[in-house]
Amino acid sequence: MPPPAPMRFSVADYVIFALLLVFSSVIGLFYALSGGRQRTTQEFLLAGRSMTFMPVALSLLATFQSAVAILGVPAEIYTNGTQYWFLGCSYFLGLLIPAHIFLPVFYRLGLTSTYEYLELRFNKATRLCGSLTFIVQMVIYMGVVLYAPALALNAVTGFNLWGAVLAIGLVCTLYTAVGGLKAVIWTDVFQTLVMFSGQLAVIIIGAKQAGGMAEVWQSAVNGGKITGIDLNPDPFERHTFWTLAVGGVFMMLALYGVNQAQVQRYLSSRSEKQAKLSCYAVFPCQQIVLALGCLMGLVMYARYGENSPLQQGYVTASDQMVLYFVMDVLQDYPGLPGLFIACLFSGALSTISSAFSSLAAVTMADLIKPYYPDMTESQATLISKCLALGYGLLCLGMAYIASLMGSVLQAALSIFGMIGGPLLGTFCLGMFFPMANSVGAISGLVAGLIMAFWIGIGSFISKGARLSFANTTSVQNITISMATTAMTTATTTLAASAGPTGLKKFYSLSYLWYSGYNAATVVIVGLLVSFLTGPMKGEDVNPSTVVPVLRYLLFFLPERCKEKLTCGVRYQPANSEPGLQHSLMLHKESNGVVGQDKTNWTSQKQGLGDELCKDWDIVKEDLAVEILQETPL
Template sequence: MMFTTVDYVIFALLLVLSSAIGLYYALSGGKQRTTQEFLLANRSMGFFPVALSLLATFQSAVAILGVPSEIYRFGTEYWFLGCSYILGLLIPAYIFIPVFYRLRLTSTYEYLELRFGKTVRICGTVTFIFQMVIYMGVVLYAPALAFNAVTGISLWGVVLTMGLVCTLYTTLGGLKAVIWTDVIQTLVMFAGQLAVIIVGTAKVGSIQDVWNISMEHNKISGINFNPDPFTRHSIWSLGIGGIFLMLSLYGVNQAQVQRYLSSRTEREAILSCYAVFPCQQLVLALGCVTGLVMFAYYQKNPIPEMVEVPDQMVLYFVMDILQDFPGLPGLFVACLFSGALSTISSAFNSLATVTMEDLIKPHYPSLTESRATLLSKCLALMYGLLCLGMAYLSSLMGSVLQAALSIFGIVGGPLLGVFCLGFFFPFTNSIGAVVGLLAGLIMAFWIGIGSFVDRMAASSPALNATVIPDMGNVTTTVMTTLLTSAAATKSLSGLKKFHSLSYMWYSAHNSATVVIVGIIVSLLTGPMKGRDVNPRTVYLVLPRLLFFLPDRYKERLRFGVPHIAEDKTNLDIDEKSCNGFLNGNAKGADKDDMEETTPGFSRPDGGHSYIVQETSL
């Protein structure tokens, strides 16, 4: 099962096209001469390319390899993750995107300085960099390993080729190149998955045969209502835990927020979030159907073959069923690598952005635009090379799907928590935010690393290989290692029991830790005065949820945060005020910036309040 010349041509065309898009945007338009163009595409993007880029950024090879493998081994229970997409995307559209867009940010972590101060901003930035560097290694290594296993092409040759091509077009073309290559790569992903499903279903017999075989072997899962948080998957962990995971991805992650901020208008940014919802459901459905087709096929056509890790099974299956169709294996491999390229390029660009905006510019305010742009490109190049080094460590992380989601739960959960502190609890202060973030990270790594160590101790070298044997039930040996590991975690007791917490709860558990600790510490160290809070950095959820209360009670639920005039036709109304906060002016804007029209809320220290009269839209 080797590539034909046609397969190599199709695969090479993808790499050439991606590089050509980067070269085009490097030589056209503004030629990436400003940081606004390089990092935010001059805020000129429409909602459709932004939506596809949002989709591609975190689905990628993780979904293409991981979801079918998950369904093959455990059945369709993972499909219920789609329930979390509703709130997981509606909340960012209604709450996070409007706040970020109206503040005219470049880095998401600028928000943390506006709300809490420079220390919290730096802590958030460093945490994000750590998260994305590890994640890049998973995304780069997993498809390269699978590709090497079934084609025999050098593993590190594939890793190096992907990393260099991705680094090239990201460094040359900036965010515009990243978004438009994401669009092309997303379409290639859909085409590759559809080709596999159609041909695989035909070889099994029909979609009805696929369903019947899956039913016979209990692969069509019902709803598991078990509330035990240590159960790997249930409707609660997938539905509720999944909401927090989606919020950490689509609500506050720099790679996604940067795409919202590149939109022409706030409305386009919100529409892009809405458009992701059906696309997410489609990608999840395609992955689940691919897993069922793969399972049904190997029940009817068992073939002896050694597969070292479960995520190699998908590409092995593809090479098996498409070997009589020259070009289609190349299309699927292009699909697989499209996903990896889109994710990695997004990571390079977002890492360059936060490093420039949060760690360099504040210390070198006189940096010229041309030097800042050149430095941003160098940073993208540096992170590209670092990604190649991280790929080596990813071989220790097991299943690509669980590894990827665990990373976002372990590190993304605490980041989500600190943003929730800022958005929804106006009385929390910077000390509470820092201590809460540290507590969330400590809790996250204790559970995550403990789980990894226990899982490694429970596995013996003899059980680390997954075999597709020449026998009727191919799932027996696939499950051996996982069952051994599960038995080990069930024997844990006391605090170590938390090591077996479902990875789908990581984000919810860790963000909740940050919020609870942050609130307690803020109250103990002196809560922040509402009049000192920039009202554009908070979303007062309690007055909205309890809209039926009398006005005087709803006013108390504002915690003293002043009213502002929300003029949606002028999104820059408070830009001066925000700049004042970034320069350390926590006392408020000048009188020219904010109009004081409500004497009852004047500040006792004589400073200027943020209160302006409510106006109708």
């Protein structure tokens, strides 16, 4: 058995870790002092809508590839085998659907906040509910994603806990507040490369010490860690092929389809084509990230076998095993442990900076600007920067609260995942069901949140009780699985003679079905309430906010039947729609319009051309040329 890993960093490790912070700060300062210098909200919150697909793709990848994922996935593979690898099957539809359904709607409407869509489709109250729900979700998550890796690092290496928290929090706040979204995206690119480098270094050296990758694989086969395809359709089984490949799609849609942090990156692209390409490009990157996490877990198993560091008492929680393994494997390579710690905290930096930027955008666009329409652009930009700074300081406060949570830490992580499903359901209700009204949307969102918290908290309490019965040390020994789910428990197999029944069976629903189940609750309740309170008429629905998905899926039907599937919505011809929607975007920006009431949609649409002609002098030259090309006047 290998000896306990050393508990100290070398000078080289500290230097590499410090360089990560310095380079991230320099990128933020560079974009604060160059280019548009963040003088407008469009530049600060949306990078001037000038980004190409590759940096956007890497930023999309980094946003939810946080430190808890880097720690959690290898520990999951080490404990339960490679079944988790099949989550990669969900990435195909989980990125293809956002690219061709959600993204075009958001991009063509020219939004800043995703929740502006809810006002365009329903009303201001729905938008406000969605915005507040998102803010609660991200504020709770920020502190946890900062504190959790710092705690693990402190436990294994003796690295100063609050020194790490303050360094990461303050640096992240600095470059986000002064450099805006452009700085966030380019630091994400740099941090993604650091993450890849750190994980590759550990895998290569660990496999070499184990006798090569062939020996690693053989060890995993002998230990029963290479699992086959489990086609059990039972949704209460934690991990099966269907749970991972199908249930995971809904998790991906909640993250890459409607989450503000991701949509904001789509909207920063210079064109809709570039935004779609970023979705395509992130697919192979996600597969690489998943493969690296799984391979690290197999290399860990080749080194320790069944005698894990947790069982030997070298660490006190499963998510500390990866750090112990890194310090053990890289103890003779000064600087490489620092590289992996830089990798770990790159994940934290990218996630937290994205949270700051998205929270600033939502707060400004949804909670401030609509109520102060006469605010100048310079005032709005200054307030946006102050919001990013304020959320950065709030993150540090939430990290302190997380330190006091104890076993409630897992519950706090769970909240992030619980809220994603209901928000996905609200957007699906609006985009796919023209008859849904605002009362139905709000009722569905509330019902979805109630259902999500009922299942999530019930599952947490139920599993916590069973864990205690199984003589595990504490609920904190639960391995944190993918950070994007942030609500799962990756525990050792629970010894029970009989399966759960009744509510306990209900609470054992696989976490990967949570998003789909809660989204379905929103849609069903929303449609029922809409029918009871009077469904929306097709002619009152802004056609730019609805996707005729049934018309596309049932393309083989006669034209008369397909016309009925539109529910009376007056869709524009395909060749004129982009021009109309782009014109609507400019109309909103030039007149301070952030939403529309369904009753005046028709009149606004009819007068749109005249308004644009009158205000033509305020339209930027490049956008004016684009409108002339797309919509002949």
